[in-house]
Amino acid sequence: MSQHRHPGASDRAGAVPALPDLPEATVARLPEYLRALHNLADAGHETVSSEGLAGAAGVNSAKLRKDLSHLGSYGTRGVGYDVALLVDQIEFVLGLTQRRAVALVGVGNLGHALAGYDGFASRGFRIAALFDADASRVGEMISGLAVRHIDELPRVAAEEAISIGVIATPAPAAQAVAEQLVAAGVTSILNFAPCVLSVPDGVDVRKVDLAIELQILSFHEHRKASLTALPAAGGSALTALPGGLVTPDTQEAIGT
Numbered sequence: 001m002s003q004h005r006h007p008g009a010s011d012r013a014g015a016v017p018a019l020p021d022l023p024e025a026t027v028a029r030l031p032e033y034l035r036a037l038h039n040l041a042d043a044g045h046e047t048v049s050s051e052g053l054a055g056a057a058g059v060n061s062a063k064l065r066k067d068l069s070h071l072g073s074y075g076t077r078g079v080g081y082d083v084a085l086l087v088d089q090i091e092f093v094l095g096l097t098q099r100r101a102v103a104l105v106g107v108g109n110l111g112h113a114l115a116g117y118d119g120f121a122s123r124g125f126r127i128a129a130l131f132d133a134d135a136s137r138v139g140e141m142i143s144g145l146a147v148r149h150i151d152e153l154p155r156v157a158a159e160e161a162i163s164i165g166v167i168a169t170p171a172p173a174a175q176a177v178a179e180q181l182v183a184a185g186v187t188s189i190l191n192f193a194p195c196v197l198s199v200p201d202g203v204d205v206r207k208v209d210l211a212i213e214l215q216i217l218s219f220h221e222h223r224k225a226s227l228t229a230l231p232a233a234g235g236s237a238l239t240a241l242p243g244g245l246v247t248p249d250t251q252e253a254i255g256t
């Protein structure tokens with residue numbers, strides 16, 4: 001997942017007290033800690049060591065201690081972190097103490113799956129409205145919500161105080177949808193369409209692209225295979241790069 005963060009984004013907190021400006025990587029790990037903490041609380045744990053929480057969240061414990069120190073949370077020597085307190089702190093920093101209203105635009109294959117997913121509610125989000133441009137989809141009920149025509153977005157966004165929009169339309173429609181969301185007052189967008197969105201300052205965009213994740217895994221598969229092949233091939237896998245690209249061998253030749 002990638003993120004664009006615009007300069008105005010941290011200035012529009014309104015009545016919310018100033019929060020520490022956390023590193024993006026820390027922000028990205030906080031939800032992992034939160035999920036692990038909820039699991040620990042459900043299992044009856046009241047405290048957890050940094051190693052225990054790090055293991056449950058799948059990160060190394062030094063990184064976890066550094067992340068939590070940004071929140072002013074250091075745990076107690078010999079006891080660890082208070083699970084309930086840390087949940088409160090992380091939920092506060094992530095702004096999860098209020099349930100946020102989300103609009104989903106594009107109720108096709110992916111949109112149906114997202115609209116029907118009940119995991120958002122338990123994580124603090126309310127899918128408040130579903131929109132589509134296809135009149136034949138308007139009125140369809142999904143998980144108790146009727147699909148509305150995209151033209152209703154401005155009115156419904158105001159009525160439901162929607163601040164987050166999810167785009168699940170085909171890529172060619174995504175930029176126009178983003179502009180409609182922004183015009184309707186949406187200031188955060190989760191984009192599933194495989195394209196880059198251009199948005200004004202103060203609007204945050206995160207992109208989810210499973211194909212990119214698979215391509216990254218493909219790279220690792222390719223690399224593992226190339227490392228296994230190395231002794232037999234007797235050289236760097238880079239020498240096999242297609243298209244006559246410069247290889248370490250040729251670079252050395254050029255440089256000497």
Ligand SMILES: NC(=O)c1ccc[n+]([C@@H]2O[C@H](COP(=O)([O-])OP(=O)(O)OC[C@H]3O[C@@H](n4cnc5c(N)ncnc54)[C@H](O)[C@@H]3O)[C@@H](O)[C@H]2O)c1
Binds near residue numbers: 131150168171209
């Ligand atoms: N991020 C991922 O990992 C991932 C995975 C699957 C699909 N996708 C992407 O998600 C998007 C949706 O895929 P899908 O298979 O559900 O497509 P789909 O064609 O089944 O659904 C798209 C929906 O968007 C609606 N739509 C089109 N233009 C619109 C507009 N201007 N305003 C409102 N609604 C509009 C269509 O009427 C349709 O209902 C595509 O961009 C696809 O590439 C992303």
